[in-house]
Amino acid sequence: MPADLVRVAHALDFACRKHATQRRKGQGQEPYVNHLAEVARLVAEATAGTDANLVIAALLHDAVEDQGVEREEIATVFGEDVAELVMEVTDDKRIPKADRKRLQVEHAARISRRARVLKIADKTSNLRSMQHSPPAWPLARKQRYFAWARAVVAGARGVNPWIEAAFDIEYECAIGAGLAARDFVWHPELETEGDD
Numbered sequence: 612m613p614a615d616l617v618r619v620a621h622a623l624d625f626a627c628r629k630h631a632t633q634r635r636k637g638q639g640q641e642p643y644v645n646h647l648a649e650v651a652r653l654v655a656e657a658t659a660g661t662d663a664n665l666v667i668a669a670l671l672h673d674a675v676e677d678q679g680v681e682r683e684e685i686a687t688v689f690g691e692d693v694a695e696l697v698m699e700v701t702d703d704k705r706i707p708k709a710d711r712k713r714l715q716v717e718h719a720a721r722i723s724r725r726a727r728v729l730k731i732a733d734k735t736s737n738l739r740s741m742q743h744s745p746p747a748w749p750l751a752r753k754q755r756y757f758a759w760a761r762a763v764v765a766g767a768r769g770v771n772p773w774i775e776a777a778f779d780i781e782y783e784c785a786i787g788a789g790l791a792a793r794d795f796v797w798h799p800e801l802e803t804e805g806d807d
């Protein structure tokens with residue numbers, strides 16, 4: 612629908628402006644919008660282009676959490692449905708990191724089916740970044756990150772075979788590269804250092 616195309620382009624422009632100075636944490640220090648574009652592409656492909664609002668939410672999914680954009684601004688510009696999707700995948704950064712990570716695992720099973728597709732796409736993109744442009748973390752911390760991402764996705768499964776397969780491929784690649792361990796079970800008490 613032409614109107615949807617205009618709204619997606621608007622969201623891309625909005626996201627680029629809000630995240631203009633933000634960089635990824637990996638060695639390549641890629642512009643943060645690369646991640647937003649990748650997540651948008653993943654949800655667009657996962658839904659065969661049938662859910663424009665989900666693509667828009669993907670472009671905006673870190674705007675509240677990372678750039679302090681107000682929910683109301685997103686609701687006013689892009690509508691309530693998009694704002695609600697964004698908030699379903701937004702962490703409360705006032706909560707300590709270990710609790711936030713535990714809450715993501717718990718919440719992933721309770722959010723809407725569309726938000727679960729977005730959540731799995733987000734984690735798929737992060738796993739790709741961790742392999743292709745890794746941050747300067749010790750191996751144990753990387754393995755812990757992979758195990759946590761898998762725990763989040765475990766709760767979100769059962770919504771979209773395409774995106775779940777995309778995540779699984781990245782996880783298997785990480786195991787093959789020695790970055791992830793198949794039998795590493797994540798637990799909140801493992802979270803003691805850094806902020807990821």
Ligand code: ZN
Pocket residue numbers: 646650672673733
């Ligand atoms: Zn993200």
